[in-house]
Amino acid sequence: MAAYIIRRLLYTIPIVFGVLLLTFILFNMVGGDISAEIAGKSASKETIEEIRKERGYDKPLFFSWDSQFVNHFENALTFNLGRALDREPVIDKIKRGVMPSLALTVPMFFGIVIVSVGLSLIVAFVRGSIWDVLTVVICVAGMSIPFLSFILFGQYFLAYKWGLFPIFFSPDLATAQYVALPVLIGIVTGLGANLRFYRTVMLDEMRSDYVRTAFAKGLGPGRVLFKHVLKNAMIPIITRIVLAIPFLFLGSLLLERFFGIPGLGYLMIEAIGSRDYFVINAMTYISAILFVIFNVITDICYALVDPRISFE
Amino acid sequence: MRIAIRSIVLLTTIFILLAVIGCDGSGSENDPDEMILRQALFNKIKSLDPVSMRDVYSATVSGQIFETLYQYHFLKRPYELIPLLAEEMPQISEDMLVYTIKIKKGVLFQDDKCFPLGKARELTSGDFVYGLKRVADIKNLSENWSVFDNKIVGLDEFREYTKTCKKAEDVDYSRPIAGLQMPDDYTLVIRLKRPWPQLIGTALADMVTSPVAKEAVDYYGEDIISHPVGTGPYMLKKWHRGSYIELVRNPNFRGELYPSEGEPGDAEAGYLDDAGKIMPFADKVVWTIIEEYQPAWLLFLQGKLDTSVIPKDNFDEAITGIGELTPELKQRNIHLKIFSDPSTFWLGFNMQDAVLGENKPLRLAISRAIDRKRFIDLFFNGRHPIADGFIPPLMASYNPKIKEKGYSRYDPNDARKLVEEAEEIYGGKLPKLRIAMPGTDTFARQFGQFLTRNLNDVGIDVEIDYMDWPTYQEKLNTSSAQMFASGIVASIPDAEDFMGIFYSKNKAPGSNKFNYYNAEFDKLYEEIATMFDSPERRELYQKMELVVLEDCPAAFLNHRIAYVLHHDWVKNYKPHVFQYGLSKYRRIDTAKRAEYKGR
Numbered sequence: 001m002a003a004y005i006i007r008r009l010l011y012t013i014p015i016v017f018g019v020l021l022l023t024f025i026l027f028n029m030v031g032g033d034i035s036a037e038i039a040g041k042s043a044s045k046e047t048i049e050e051i052r053k054e055r056g057y058d059k060p061l062f063f064s065w066d067s068q069f070v071n072h073f074e075n076a077l078t079f080n081l082g083r084a085l086d087r088e089p090v091i092d093k094i095k096r097g098v099m100p101s102l103a104l105t106v107p108m109f110f111g112i113v114i115v116s117v118g119l120s121l122i123v124a125f126v127r128g129s130i131w132d133v134l135t136v137v138i139c140v141a142g143m144s145i146p147f148l149s150f151i152l153f154g155q156y157f158l159a160y161k162w163g164l165f166p167i168f169f170s171p172d173l174a175t176a177q178y179v180a181l182p183v184l185i186g187i188v189t190g191l192g193a194n195l196r197f198y199r200t201v202m203l204d205e206m207r208s209d210y211v212r213t214a215f216a217k218g219l220g221p222g223r224v225l226f227k228h229v230l231k232n233a234m235i236p237i238i239t240r241i242v243l244a245i246p247f248l249f250l251g252s253l254l255l256e257r258f259f260g261i262p263g264l265g266y267l268m269i270e271a272i273g274s275r276d277y278f279v280i281n282a283m284t285y286i287s288a289i290l291f292v293i294f295n296v297i298t299d300i301c302y303a304l305v306d307p308r309i310s311f312e
Numbered sequence: 313m314r315i316a317i318r319s320i321v322l323l324t325t326i327f328i329l330l331a332v333i334g335c336d337g338s339g340s341e342n343d344p345d346e347m348i349l350r351q352a353l354f355n356k357i358k359s360l361d362p363v364s365m366r367d368v369y370s371a372t373v374s375g376q377i378f379e380t381l382y383q384y385h386f387l388k389r390p391y392e393l394i395p396l397l398a399e400e401m402p403q404i405s406e407d408m409l410v411y412t413i414k415i416k417k418g419v420l421f422q423d424d425k426c427f428p429l430g431k432a433r434e435l436t437s438g439d440f441v442y443g444l445k446r447v448a449d450i451k452n453l454s455e456n457w458s459v460f461d462n463k464i465v466g467l468d469e470f471r472e473y474t475k476t477c478k479k480a481e482d483v484d485y486s487r488p489i490a491g492l493q494m495p496d497d498y499t500l501v502i503r504l505k506r507p508w509p510q511l512i513g514t515a516l517a518d519m520v521t522s523p524v525a526k527e528a529v530d531y532y533g534e535d536i537i538s539h540p541v542g543t544g545p546y547m548l549k550k551w552h553r554g555s556y557i558e559l560v561r562n563p564n565f566r567g568e569l570y571p572s573e574g575e576p577g578d579a580e581a582g583y584l585d586d587a588g589k590i591m592p593f594a595d596k597v598v599w600t601i602i603e604e605y606q607p608a609w610l611l612f613l614q615g616k617l618d619t620s621v622i623p624k625d626n627f628d629e630a631i632t633g634i635g636e637l638t639p640e641l642k643q644r645n646i647h648l649k650i651f652s653d654p655s656t657f658w659l660g661f662n663m664q665d666a667v668l669g670e671n672k673p674l675r676l677a678i679s680r681a682i683d684r685k686r687f688i689d690l691f692f693n694g695r696h697p698i699a700d701g702f703i704p705p706l707m708a709s710y711n712p713k714i715k716e717k718g719y720s721r722y723d724p725n726d727a728r729k730l731v732e733e734a735e736e737i738y739g740g741k742l743p744k745l746r747i748a749m750p751g752t753d754t755f756a757r758q759f760g761q762f763l764t765r766n767l768n769d770v771g772i773d774v775e776i777d778y779m780d781w782p783t784y785q786e787k788l789n790t791s792s793a794q795m796f797a798s799g800i801v802a803s804i805p806d807a808e809d810f811m812g813i814f815y816s817k818n819k820a821p822g823s824n825k826f827n828y829y830n831a832e833f834d835k836l837y838e839e840i841a842t843m844f845d846s847p848e849r850r851e852l853y854q855k856m857e858l859v860v861l862e863d864c865p866a867a868f869l870n871h872r873i874a875y876v877l878h879h880d881w882v883k884n885y886k887p888h889v890f891q892y893g894l895s896k897y898r899r900i901d902t903a904k905r906a907e908y909k910g911r
Binding site for chain 2: 034036038039045046047050051054083086087088093096097152155156159160167168169170171257258259260261262266267270273274275
């Protein structure tokens with residue numbers, strides 16, 4: 001297994017290099033010189049020139065030991081992510097935003113997975129019944145309502161009118177307090193698509209011979225569902241779950257914005273809006289690394305849950 | 313597998329328990345008797361270093377931490393400059409080139425670890441000189457340099473010198489500057505290259521010249537943007553960047569007396585109740601950064617914010633058809649303040665554009681095709697006045713008869729005739745025109761649709777280019793936008809800001825994004841630039857406005873009227889549009905706040 005993991009980790013090197021090359025080309029060649037943006041609205045030409053010098057934009061793009069690409073590559077490898085347009089170190093922004101983002105997305109993610117996998121097992125078991133139809137209808141309806149509507153409704157009624165939750169972030173509040181409502185909204189809105197997906201997976205399994213055999217042997221529904229069906233349905237579930245984990249780091253733009261959660265989702269969107277390439281570049285780079293790592297973890301999990309899959 | 317599932321269930325249970333235990337909907341409250349000002353900011357703070365400050369939001373916070381030599385009187389109108397860190401108004405030489413400013417003695421910076429033993433020192437004239445040198449130092453990349461460019465003797469040379477330094481640390485701040493002298497610790501002498509009557513308002517009452525302790529700059533280096541060390545009434549306690557800022561009283565603040573004089577009606581309005589009392593009143597000033605209107609509005613109604621603007625979608629909930637507060641808000645003892653904002657918004661024309669620049673009938677046709685009243689009704693709930701010219705009504709130089717000239721009239725029939733005339737000049741059917749629209753949000757798109765329909769109605773084909781702010785700026789700076797939606801808010805109670813944007817030497821990438829040129833206007837601009845405020849100067853402003861309106865480099869759309877709400881526990885809430893350091897005047901009636909029922 002160790003050899004397999006090492007081999008897979010070695011594969012990540014060209015992928016990360018490719019990401020670095022791509023982001024460099026996109027930001028420096030397609031996006032163009034951003035010195036004027038850094039300098040601001042009323043900056044003089046000389047200020048812009050000074051920024052070009054300071055940030056190294058006056059150096060060749062490639063084909064030199066001191067080229068912009070070599071610097072870009074070196075900075076990425078050493079995690080020297082530079083300073084954002086507002087001159088704050090990018091790493092400080094990310095460090096500050098990562099915990100609030102994860103406090104929002106991790107419980108939301110687990111909430112969605114647990115509720116949707118659990119419910120999908122139940123509705124697959126009672127397939128064709130009124131409960132199954134009702135669940136599908138509610139899921140489709142939930143998916144059709146814009147995410148923003150859930151936020152506005154939740155904030156107005158649950159937080160303002162009924163006072164069950166705080167309306168907005170405040171440093172006086174415990175993390176669990178200010179993320180509770182957005183997590184709840186996130187779970188409710190995320191259920192539709194996930195429940196439908198897992199229901200399909202479970203239905204495929206429920207039609208298998210081993211399920212009939214298990215019931216024929218006299219096993220109860222709980223044991224059949226949770227012991228046998230769930231285990232056999234794990235491959236698509238793991239794929240969906242593990243590959244979603246790196247994106248938890250990116251937070252949730254709308255929830256963060258409406259509830260004032262100082263996370264990375266809004267940081268990223270704001271950086272795109274203001275063309276803060278330093279932040280975008282850092283976030284892309286970190287996301288790429290996480291994505292590659294979790295891909296490896298997915299493959300390892302496959303082998304752990306399914307003995308037919310070998311590390312060879 | 314089983315372990316994994318159990319771990320997930322355990323983690324989720326812990327989280328839900330935490331959420332439920334902690335969820336009382338209000339959070340831990342501060343001491344109810346503590347006087348806390350709670351406000352919202354609709355954008356993030358970029359920097360708390362005066363040298364790089366250019367946006368309103370950063371200045372709003374910094375204005376409580378830093379002080380300027382002069383400030384605008386809190387109550388008197390028209391706005392009047394008075395000393396703040398200065399002992400008195402400056403002595404100005406006869407040739408208007410030398411300003412001698414006496415500085416108050418005994419003013420201390422806030423205590424900070426950048427000082428020896430953490431104990432602050434006294435403010436001296438050297439701190440102002442240091443501040444101006446920082447603006448000039450190219451290594452600081454100050455956006456504010458344009459304010460001082462070619463104005464103070466020797467400062468441009470200092471800037472040239474900083475360009476020769478390899479690193480920021482190499483710049484020698486002890487180099488003397490002929491135009492910035494310190495005869496003693498409490499006297500500052502500024503020598504100008506040519507008369508600059510706006511020096512006090514534009515520069516010495518502006519945050520950019522606020523003194524920053526050199527020790528702080530040396531100690532914090534580039535991180536000075538988040539470690540403000542000033543002389544003002546408050547100092548930074550917490551800054552959760554992007555979400556929350558908390559200031560507390562600066563114990564070293566010398567105290568300032570609340571004004572005892574105002575304008576007629578101030579006493580009746582209660583603005584003089586605190587006359588002669590020592591400021592600041594509030595113990596803490598807190599801003600929550602809320603970029604969406606709904607949560608800000610709900611927090612205001614809940615009593616967790618002291619003040620609020622009225623979001624467009626909540627206007628009917630707040631204001632009746634006759635422009636008064638609705639009974640529901642009156643019942644909550646909420647007060648409404650309506651005041652003019654020194655702003656003008658327009659659809660600008662690039663005068664260097666081959667189609668528009670040489671075709672005045674076309675520009676006039678566009679201007680007459682826009683139904684400004686409908687625009688204001690649709691987008692601003694009918695609140696704002698039409699801009700008949702570009703000098704806002706708040707300015708002393710506003711021409712009350714400008715409406716009679718009819719430059720902003722809506723006349724689609726006339727516009728159609730002008731289009732025919734324009735086509736003759738162009739030599740055929742006009743090509744499709746393009747408008748650069750900053751933003752891709754709903755407002756921008758609806759505004760774009762409105763303009764398209766108005767112009768299509770008179771036979772002008774138009775396409776809107778929606779773009780993000782940096783792209784928009786780039787288009788304007790490179791003169792590649794044919795038409796553009798834009799506006800300006802004045803920084804001083806003088807129309808000079810509005811004149812500068814039409815001066816030909818300020819063409820793009822400068823502030824004249826119209827690339828407008830008129831020799832007569834330029835001549836008048838150079839004349840007023842060295843004149844102090846006077847009836848003659850105001851007359852020249854009005855003359856300049858007419859020159860521009862006649863050439864039509866823009867279709868002026870509207871000025872802005874601000875509607876602000878505040879709870880009745882907020883005292884001394886007199887609107888002021890030219891100053892940022894206003895928190896010191898505000899007082900909170902904590903008993904009234906405690907009585908408020910928010911839902």
